[in-house]
Structure formats: structure tokens, C-alpha cells
């Protein structure tokens with residue numbers, strides 16, 4: 063099936079007389095006739111549902127759809143994108159381990175990796191994503207267990223050279239984990255470029271309507287944990303699961319089975335089945351919405367770059383953008399709907415512009431159907447002074463504009479009238 067068809071059809075196929083639409087199994091537990099039947103489930107001898115923290119049919123169907131969209135063997139939903147990022151690393155890193163991460167990642171991920179995971183004894187080295195191979199190789203240590211980056215970084219809009227990063231990760235015997243939130247599998251499928259694990263904040267385009275916080279981890283099934291020899295958690299018996307060895311028992315699905323049977327069992331950040339149902343509705347139209355987000359954003363980026371009240375525009379669909387060539391390789395059909403730009407006149411003009419907008423709403427969110435806008439200097443980064451802002455890569459004039467799927471003429475008219483007020 064083509065990807066548009068997968069958005070609609072994957073994950074759930076009703077049998078004769080069953081509901082046409084994926085049902086919401088809003089139940090914590092399942093009933094069994096004998097103690098032996100239940101015992102086999104606990105031993106992973108038989109597959110079946112017994113407790114929603116471990117598996118739920120609604121959540122599983124949506125996870126299977128996302129796995130299919132990404133071209134992976136299996137996936138697991140989480141209660142948020144933050145949980146997905148944490149679980150993806152924690153599944154293969156213990157206290158005393160280390161991983162390498164792009165310095166251009168979502169702020170929440172940066173804090174999680176740099177501060178909170180450090181408290182657990184897991185260290186990270188942040189590297190400039192544009193670094194040459196020698197610099198990237200130099201970040202690796204004896205105890206390095208993974209490499210992590212974002213296809214299109216939020217909010218820096220850096221496009222990652224996934225193939226180069228995958229080759230480097232593999233040369234050190236570790237997997238590449240890619241956060242594919244902004245591109246979505248409609249515009250980029252990182253497994254096709256050598257990535258091994260994909261994570262998502264489904265809160266963004268996948269949900270697409272700003273209704274549900276959620277996340278997902280997808281396993282390509284391609285990484286050879288046994289050959290690497292660096293992952294005893296996957297290749298030696300798990301005493302907390304009756305001595306099962308994940309690679310032996312589950313083969314290509316070793317990583318995702320450990321993630322579900324061990325990490326989710328113990329930490330428990332599951333989405334509610336109702337949220338998974340809403341996410342599924344979003345996924346059904348993902349291909350249509352991404353197309354419109356991208357064509358609208360391209361038109362607005364071009365409009366802004368010709369406007370004399372705008373000092374700069376960042377969007378990888380613009381020919382003079384630093385990441386245009388990488389975007390042509392990895393995102394040939396479009397990137398995402400998020401643009402950043404600067405208004406002439408600095409912080410004061412930026413605030414005036416923001417307050418003048420009528421259609422575009424000021425919200426702490428990106429990547430949903432409605433056009434929204436954020437001024438990091440006044441919002442997410444408001445505790446920093448102008449000098450500190452520049453050091454953090456957020457200039458006082460920077461506006462982050464998340465282009466929605468409204469008619470593009472209306473969005474441009476809104477921007478124009480707000481600029482006229484400066």
C-alpha cells in the first residue's frame with residue numbers, strides 16, 4: 063500500500079460484523095477462564111491482553127499504523143513525546159553509559175538529556191549537527207550506546223544529514239535514534255536512510271488538531287544487537303522476565319519488546335485509549351494536512367522573504383536557506399509548516415507584530431491545523447536578557463510561525479495587516 067492508503071487502512075482490519083471504526087477499549091483489564099491461561103500471558107508464552115499498562119487493543123492498533131507508516135517492525139505509544147525520547151534512550155542505556163546527541167533539539171529533550179538523565183548516571187555529549195565526520199567521531203567513547211538527532215530540529219529548523227549520522231553511529235556499533243516529529247513519515251522515513259529507531263511527539267502533526275499529548279517509539283528491526291555486543295540488556299537473560307533473552311526470543315522485535323515488556327511495565331507512561339483513538343483520527347488525514355501545511359508554509363516563506371519589514375527568514379524550502387540542499391535530499395516533497403523569521407526593529411517590533419495578529423493565535427504549541435505564533439523572547443525564553451538570548455540561538459526579534467491549513471491568502475492578509483501596524 064502507498065502511504066496515503068496506510069494512513070487510512072493500517073493497524074485495524076475489522077472482521078465480519080465488527081465495528082468499521084477502531085473501537086476505544088476503555089478497560090484496564092481482561093477476563094480469563096483459568097489461572098493457567100492467565101499464567102501463560104505473564105510468561106510471554108502466549109500473546110493476549112490482560113492489563114492496559116502492558117498492552118491495549120486501541121493503543122496497539124494505532125502503534126501498528128505508525129510502525130507501518132515509518133516502515134518499522136513494531137511501535138509503542140507513550141503518554142507524551144518526552145516519554146518517548148526518554149524511553150528510547152533508557153531502553154539501551156544504563157547508569158555509567160553515554161550517548162551522543164545533536165545540540166539542535168527540542169528544548170524539553172535538551173533538558174531531559176542534559177540534566178535529568180545525568181542524575182540517573184547517563185551522560186550525553188551534545189554536538190553541532192553540522193559537524194564534520196572527524197568531530198562527530200571524536201564525541202564517541204568506550205561506553206557510548208546511541209546517537210540521537212531530529213530530522214528537522216524544533217525550533218532551529220536544522221535539517222539533519224541522517225545518512226551520514228547513521229553511518230557514523232554504525233561504525234561505532236550503536237544505533238541512530240531519530241526524532242521525526244516535524245517531518246512525519248509523510249515527508250521523511252528515517253529508516254530508509256539507515257536510522258534504527260524513530261521517536262515522535264504525536265502531539266504535533268500526527269494528532270494535528272491540538273487535542274492530545276502523546277508520543278511513539280518505532281523499531282526498524284534492522285539493528286544487529288548481537289553483532290554489536292554492546293547491549294547485554296537485549297542479548298543476555300532478563301531476570302525480571304523469567305530469564306528471557308530478547309534477541310533470542312523476539313529477533314527483529316527485540317528492542318521494542320524489551321521497551322514494552324520491561325521499561326513500560328516498570329515506568330508506565332501509557333496513553334489513555336481515548337487519546338490513542340483521537341490520534342488515529344489525526345493520522346487518517348495526515349497526508350492531506352502535511353501537503354497543505356507545506357504548500358502554505360512555502361508560499362508564506364516566499365512572501366516574507368520579499369517583505370521589507372522582515373530582516374531574515376528561515377525555511378528549508380527557500381533556495382538560499384542553509385539547509386536547502388539537505389532538504390532536497392531528505393524532504394523532496396516538503397518539510398513542515400514551521401517557519402522562523404525576524405521583524406526589523408527587534409524585540410519591540412516583534413511584540414507589536416504579535417499583538418497585531420488576528421487569525422494567527424499566540425499559543426505554546428506548533429504543528430496543528432490552526433496557524434499559531436510564538437515569540438520565544440517573550441514566552442519560552444523570557445527569563446533571558448538579549449545577550450543570553452543570542453547565546454541560546456534565539457534572537458530577540460525571532461518569531462516562530464506555525465503555518466496552519468487555512469486558506470493561505472487569509473494567513474498572508476493577517477501577517478500583512480499586523481506588519482502594517484509596526
Ligand SMILES: *Cc1c(COP(=O)(O)O)cnc(C)c1O
Pocket residue numbers: 142143144145147168170171212216241243244262263264265266275276277
Ligand atoms: C514537542 C516535541 C517533543 C516533546 O513532546 P511532548 O509531546 O510535548 O512531550 C519532542 N520532540 C520534538 C521534536 C517536539 O517538537
